[in-house]
Amino acid sequence: MTEPLLIERSEGVLTLVLNRPESMNSLDVALKEALRDTLTEIEADRSVRAVVLTGAGRAFCVGQDLREHVAVLEARTVDPLSTVLAHYNPIAQRLANLPKPVIAAVRGTAAGAGASLAMLADFRIGGPGTSFLMAFANVGLAGDTGISWSLPRIVGHAKAVELLMLAEPVAAPEAHALGLLTRLTGSDDEVLPTAQELAARLAAGPTVAYGAIKRELSVGTAGTLSDALAAEAQAQAITGATTDHRNATTSFVNKEKPAFQGR
Known part of the structure; x- marks a missing residue:
């Protein structure tokens, strides 16, 4: 079959x-x-x-x-x-x-x-x-x-x-x-x-950030500005704690291309 x-x-x-x-x-x-x-x-x-x-x-x-x-x-x-x-x-x-x-x-x-x-x-x-x-x-x-x-x-x-x-x-x-x-x-x-x-x-990109972008856009499209700001704050808290964010920030400072791991 x-x-x-x-x-x-x-x-x-x-x-x-x-x-x-x-x-x-x-x-x-x-x-x-x-x-x-x-x-x-x-x-x-x-x-x-x-x-x-x-x-x-x-x-x-x-x-x-x-x-x-x-x-x-x-x-x-x-x-x-x-x-x-x-x-x-x-x-x-x-x-x-x-x-x-x-x-x-x-x-x-x-x-x-x-x-x-x-x-x-x-x-x-x-x-x-x-x-x-x-x-x-x-x-x-x-x-x-x-x-x-x-x-x-x-x-x-x-x-x-x-x-x-x-x-x-x-x-x-x-x-x-x-x-x-x-x-x-x-x-x-x-x-x-x-x-x-x-x-x-x-x-090959920042998977956690992509997921967070999807969630905040879902809120922002239909919600109020306050809803959007709250969703963005939550998304930044989540993505700011990722290995990808820390490594990409260091790479930027060192003028290197970041290698994202999706976590």
């Missing part, structure tokens, strides 16, 4: 590959559970200092496996939307709160919950063939997997309303202009190498 989620490691970078290419990496229960549980393990694994999320084949991820969803609807033995609490919410929480950088390598289509997963990454790399589709309304559903939280932070409230309600595809050039893509490569073949190159750079 083919593993629904492939895991590749290279010098502090862990690449997660959604591995259902025959269905454009649609999310069935097996894949959702594998992703949820693997993200939990990554959080506590200090050897992982950056994460790349990508899809096998011609698509990043087209969201919920609708064939499986229809089968559950017709069986009427389980609430088909119980997957939101069991899978999508925990995945979103763990992906957004991962205390290390996350890069989405988005080749091809990212639709529905697949687009939501990409929006939760810190960086999104795409190519000419990349497109996003906030497809939820097309099947009579509201958004999930954190899209109501992440999308307005990237494109603003008004554009998020448009993208979610009209549910029209967003091609790569517009996605880049809107900030849905952090970087747009010249070819689709460059997407994953570019993402892994960025991940390697980040994996």
